[in-house]
Each structure stands twice: as C-alpha cells, then as structure tokens.
Amino acid sequence: MSITVVGSIAFDTVDTPFGGRERMLGGAATHFALAASFFDHVRIVGPVGDDFGEAELDVLRTRGSSIDDVERVTGGKTFFWEGKYGWDLNTRETIDTQLNVFEHFEPKLSDESRACEVLFLANIQPGLQLDVRQQCADARFVALDSMDLWIDIARDELLEVISRIDCLILNDEELRQLTQRPNLVSAAREVLARGPSIIVAKQGEHGAALITKDEFFALPAYPLETVVDPTGAGDTFAGGFVGYISRQLAGGLSSDVLRNAMAYGTALASFNVEGFGTDTVRELSASAIRQRVEDLWRLTRFDHLAVELAE
Amino acid sequence: MSITVVGSIAFDTVDTPFGGRERMLGGAATHFALAASFFDHVRIVGPVGDDFGEAELDVLRTRGSSIDDVERVTGGKTFFWEGKYGWDLNTRETIDTQLNVFEHFEPKLSDESRACEVLFLANIQPGLQLDVRQQCADARFVALDSMDLWIDIARDELLEVISRIDCLILNDEELRQLTQRPNLVSAAREVLARGPSIIVAKQGEHGAALITKDEFFALPAYPLETVVDPTGAGDTFAGGFVGYISRQLAGGLSSDVLRNAMAYGTALASFNVEGFGTDTVRELSASAIRQRVEDLWRLTRFDHLAVELAE
Numbered sequence: 001m002s003i004t005v006v007g008s009i010a011f012d013t014v015d016t017p018f019g020g021r022e023r024m025l026g027g028a029a030t031h032f033a034l035a036a037s038f039f040d041h042v043r044i045v046g047p048v049g050d051d052f053g054e055a056e057l058d059v060l061r062t063r064g065s066s067i068d069d070v071e072r073v074t075g076g077k078t079f080f081w082e083g084k085y086g087w088d089l090n091t092r093e094t095i096d097t098q099l100n101v102f103e104h105f106e107p108k109l110s111d112e113s114r115a116c117e118v119l120f121l122a123n124i125q126p127g128l129q130l131d132v133r134q135q136c137a138d139a140r141f142v143a144l145d146s147m148d149l150w151i152d153i154a155r156d157e158l159l160e161v162i163s164r165i166d167c168l169i170l171n172d173e174e175l176r177q178l179t180q181r182p183n184l185v186s187a188a189r190e191v192l193a194r195g196p197s198i199i200v201a202k203q204g205e206h207g208a209a210l211i212t213k214d215e216f217f218a219l220p221a222y223p224l225e226t227v228v229d230p231t232g233a234g235d236t237f238a239g240g241f242v243g244y245i246s247r248q249l250a251g252g253l254s255s256d257v258l259r260n261a262m263a264y265g266t267a268l269a270s271f272n273v274e275g276f277g278t279d280t281v282r283e284l285s286a287s288a289i290r291q292r293v294e295d296l297w298r299l300t301r302f303d304h305l306a307v308e309l310a311e
Numbered sequence: 312m313s314i315t316v317v318g319s320i321a322f323d324t325v326d327t328p329f330g331g332r333e334r335m336l337g338g339a340a341t342h343f344a345l346a347a348s349f350f351d352h353v354r355i356v357g358p359v360g361d362d363f364g365e366a367e368l369d370v371l372r373t374r375g376s377s378i379d380d381v382e383r384v385t386g387g388k389t390f391f392w393e394g395k396y397g398w399d400l401n402t403r404e405t406i407d408t409q410l411n412v413f414e415h416f417e418p419k420l421s422d423e424s425r426a427c428e429v430l431f432l433a434n435i436q437p438g439l440q441l442d443v444r445q446q447c448a449d450a451r452f453v454a455l456d457s458m459d460l461w462i463d464i465a466r467d468e469l470l471e472v473i474s475r476i477d478c479l480i481l482n483d484e485e486l487r488q489l490t491q492r493p494n495l496v497s498a499a500r501e502v503l504a505r506g507p508s509i510i511v512a513k514q515g516e517h518g519a520a521l522i523t524k525d526e527f528f529a530l531p532a533y534p535l536e537t538v539v540d541p542t543g544a545g546d547t548f549a550g551g552f553v554g555y556i557s558r559q560l561a562g563g564l565s566s567d568v569l570r571n572a573m574a575y576g577t578a579l580a581s582f583n584v585e586g587f588g589t590d591t592v593r594e595l596s597a598s599a600i601r602q603r604v605e606d607l608w609r610l611t612r613f614d615h616l617a618v619e620l621a622e
C-alpha cells in the first residue's frame with residue numbers, strides 16, 4: 001500500500017531536565033514518516049522555507065519516503081516550535097510558536113499522493129484536513145490526529161472531517177474535551193457513533209487504549225529508565241500504528257491486526273523518546289523494533305491461574 | 312495463610328458528579344479486608360468510636376473476617392473523612408478530616424493477629440507501621456501502603472519501615488516523591504535497593520505497574536463506562552493483590568503468581584469503583600471476580616504477528 005501523510009515539518013527547540021537542542025528537525029509529518037516508512041512507502045506533504053536544507057531533506061527521505069510534495073516556499077521560513085518540559089517530562093510549556101510557511105499552507109497533492117490507499121491527516125486546521133480527505137477519495141484507511149486548539153475554535157469543522165475517517169488518534173484528555181464526556185469509554189463510544197470505526201486514545205507515559213464497537217484493548221508504554229525528549233512521540237506512535245495497518249490492510253483489520261498495530265506504534269514511540277528529535281528512529285534497525293514488540297508481549301502477558309474464592 | 316491488616320476504619324462522606332453519600336462505612340482496613348477475605352482469613356486491627364454500630368461491624372465480618380482486634384474506644388468518635396471529586400473523578404479535594412479515635416491510636420494485636428503469615432500495613436503513621444511490623448515477627452509476606460503526608464513529614468521513619476517489608480504498594484506520584492526520581496522505573500529501582508523485593512505503582516484509571524529486580528509488568532485498569540465512587544479503590548486493589556499472594560504463598564512467588572495478583576487486585580478495584588463505599592465488593596460473587604479476570608486477560612493479550620520491515 002502507499003501512505004500519504006499531510007502535516008507539519010518543523011524546526012523544534014526543546015529544553016528538558018536532561019539538556020536541550022536548538023532548531024532540530026521535527027514536525028508531525030516528519031515523525032510519522034520516519035516510523036511509517038518501516039512498513040510501506042510514504043509520501044510526505046507539507047511546506048518548508050528557505051531555511052530548510054539538504055541535510056533535513058535527506059532525513060525526510062529515510063527508507064525511501066517521497067518528498068516530491070514537500071513544498072518549498074520561496075522567501076518563507078519553516079514552522080518553528082519551542083517548548084520546555086517539566087521535571088517528569090509529563091508537562092510541557094510552549095515558549096514560542098512561529099507558524100511561518102504554515103500560516104498560509106494549502107495542501108497541494110500530486111496525483112501519486114492523491115492515489116494513496118492509506119492517509120494520515122496529522123494535526124492541522126480541520127478545514128485543510130477535510131480538503132485533503134476529499135482529494136484522496138480512494139483511500140481505504142484514513143486516520144486523523146488533532147489538538148485542543150481545534151476542539152476549542154473549530155469543533156464543527158473537526159467533527160465534519162471526523163465523520164469521514166476510519167480512525168481517530170487523539171490524546172486521552174482531548175477525547176474527553178471533544179465529547180464533553182469525562183469517561184474514556186463513553187467518550188470513545190460517542191465518537192464511534194459519529195463515523196470512525198477505530199478510536200485510539202494516547203495516554204503518554206501510560207500507553208494507549210484502542211476502542212472499537214466490539215472491543216477494548218489497552219497497552220502500557222514500554223518502560224524506560226531514561227526518557228530524553230518526548231517531542232514527536234504521538235506522531236511516531238501514529239506512524240507505527242498506521243504503518244502496520246497499511247501493511248496488513250489487504251488481509252483485513254482483525255482484532256489481532258489492530259492489537260499488533262498498537263504494539264508497533266508503542267514500540268516505535270518508545271524509541272523516539274530515547275533520543276532528541278529524530279535521532280533514534282532515523283537510525284533504528286528492523287530487528288530492534290521486532291525485539292521491542294516481543295518485549296512488550298512479555299511484559300504485558302499473564303496466564304490466568306484461578307484460585308478457589310470464598311462466596 | 313492468615314492475613315492481618317492494620318489501618319483505618321472510617322466514616323466517609325463523598326461528593327461526586329454522580330451524587331453523594333454521607334457517613335458511609337469506609338477506611339483502608341475496611342476496603343482491604345472486604346477484598347482480601349475472598350482469598351484467606353483476615354483479621355482487622357483498627358479503632359472505632361461509640362458511633363460505630365452493629366451494622367458496620369457486620370460489614371467488617373463479611374466472609375468470616377475477624378473483628379476481635381477492632382478496638383472500640385469508649386467516648387470516642389470514629390475517624391471521619393469528607394471529600395469532593397472533580398469532573399473526571401481523577402482529582403479529589405479533602406473537605407474535612409477528623410482523626411478522632413485515630414489520633415491516639417496504638418495498635419494492640421492479639422496473639423492471633425501477631426501470628427499472621429501475611430501482613431498489610433495500610434496507610435498510617437510510619438512509626439506505628441514499624442511497631443506492628445516488629446510485633447508480627449514471623450510474617451512471611453509484608454506489604455505496605457503510605458501517602459504524601461508521611462513522605463513529607465516522616466520520611467526517615469517511612470524508609471525505616473520500608474527496609475523491613477517485602478512489597479511497597481504506592482501511588483505512582485508518591486513513589487516519585489519518595490525517591491525524588493521523576494522516572495517510574497528508576498524510582499522503583501531505588502526502592503528495591505532499600506529492601507522490598509516487589510514494588511507496585513498504582514496509577515489510578517491507568518491501572519498499575521509491578522516492578523521487581525527481574526521484571527516489569529503493567530496492567531491497565533478494567534475499562535468502565537460508569538465509575539461512581541473511586542474511594543477505597545487503592546485499598547481494594549491491595550486486598551485483591553495481597554489476598555491472591557497469600558493464597559499462593561506456599562507455592563512460591565513466581566512471576567505468574569505476581570501477575571495474577573495484579574489481575575485480581577485490578578478486578579476487585581474495578582468493582583469497588585462501580586458503587587459507593589463498600590456497596591459492590593461486599594455483595595460480590597466469586598464467579599463475577601473470575602469472569603472479570605478473564606475479561607482483563609482478553610483485553611490485554613496480543614499474539615505477535617510479525618511483518619517484514621524496511622532496513
């Protein structure tokens with residue numbers, strides 16, 4: 001299958017308790033593509049400025065991803081984000097956001113990108129997501145991410161595009177915010193009634209949960225003693241999740257396939273946070289990913305040993 | 312095996328988005344005993360006042376638990392707690408705490424309670440926990456819970472008693488607070504170096520994680536669409552966890568036994584939060600618990616379906 005991702009390509013400056021980095025390559029489309037490219041051919045759609053160099057393009061090209069639809073805006077500057085993480089890396093403060101070329105971004109998809117079987121609409125303005133969704137009319141699996149800002153200021157547009165996708169991947173608290181339901185299960189059911197057949201609630205260091213009409217599945221995050229930089233973990237998860245689904249789509253989305261997609265997403269996200277920016281996932285080996293999925297299997301399985309209980 | 316629990320017996324007034332209850336039976340020892348009594352014989356040690364009636368004693372006696380060491384303080388009033396839960400039940404505010412008979416509590420254990428094989432030191436002043444630990448010299452498995460207050464004002468005493476137990480069961484954030492380590496895995500390793508061989512980090516609606524020298528195991532909470540009252544969930548978890556271990560102690564604490572203990576603790580906690588106070592766990596059937604453990608197995612398992620990955 002071929003995967004198209006539309007989203008941000010960015011320079012990120014991050015400050016963590018373990019040090020910082022300035023203007024490293026980031027952005028949702030970047031992190032997604034680096035993970036998804038292990039599974040299938042990825043086409044990246046997003047704008048960059050004059051400050052985006054050949055070295056950065058090379059990273060985007062990792063594992064054969066196509067950058068034909070990476071739009072270079074002459075005279076423009078690449079999207080920039082600066083953030084500072086708290087003591088336990090579970091909270092972060094945005095120090096600076098410069099939309100730059102992203103401010104007037106109108107996704108232009110080549111015929112090849114439009115012909116994708118699998119589409120990931122990374123977190124951008126819901127109206128643009130809807131436009132891309134309509135351009136990719138033949139996509140067989142469409143997943144979408146969003147954020148609190150769009151739930152606040154463009155909820156109706158967001159619900160419109162959500163009604164036309166297969167899978168919503170959202171932070172746990174955003175799912176509650178979107179539905180105004182405090183309970184994860186009922187929030188997910190509410191969204192399932194609006195169109196998508198798969199909901200993934202990202203829960204940061206606690207892992208992720210998958211909810212469909214028929215089932216609930218939860219997987220903890222891979223336990224790490226050293227987390228360096230959580231930036232991009234959610235998009236890396238999405239890349240592993242959607243990438244695995246893309247690879248298995250021809251055979252149908254069984255419960256086993258969805259659960260493995262969760263495991264591959266979780267494994268890839270865990271590598272992402274072990275280094276700054278794209279450092280780890282860029283250089284990752286296939287065997288390391290497989291090993292981590294095996295580890296996840298090992299540290300979540302139990303065989304029921306029943307005992308006699310008092311009545 | 313016989314299990315002794317030392318801790319609070321209380322009246323709780325709670326206010327939740329789904330309604331409230333006044334002066335219902337609660338307390339750590341109560342919730343623990345109701346869960347642990349499914350597995351083995353429980354002896355409850357704790358003080359109550361003149362306001363504690365026969366109806367409440369009957370609940371403590373559920374499934375044969377012994378109340379011989381429930382000390383009735385003449386002229387005293389039972390420990391009282393009042394709390395208000397937030398929108399998503401993940402935050403709560405203490406409105407009122409009246410220590411009452413708990414203020415001058417000195418645990419007096421009968422010979423039978425002292426002769427226990429399994430001991431649970433529920434959250435009370437660490438000096439008292441140490442005293443009880445020493446009284447139960449022959450206990451083969453000792454678990455302990457504590458809270459942020461004691462980490463703040465009695466850290467050294469708490470570390471002293473922790474050095475003499477087998478298993479620490481603590482909220483995730485309290486474990487980080489105790490060790491001043493922001494990372495769960497390294498916080499747990501720090502405590503493992505101080506004596507206990509098993510650490511359980513309770514993560515509320517996200518479930519719980521188990522860390523030993525050799526392994527990490529995480530289990531999500533059982534997904535519920537309706538959570539009514541989270542009061543006592545942690546102690547109910549501890550009752551299921553320690554109760555299961557008590558039952559299997561003779562055969563040794565294998566990885567499989569510890570994982571099943573996590574599953575039974577998780578299952579029992581999920582029932583606890585479905586009703587106010589002790590309502591649900593008191594009336595629970597053995598088959599409902601077994602069924603929920605089976606459900607937990609089903610909603611956490613996956614079989615690895617490997618795919619070819621790009622290099």
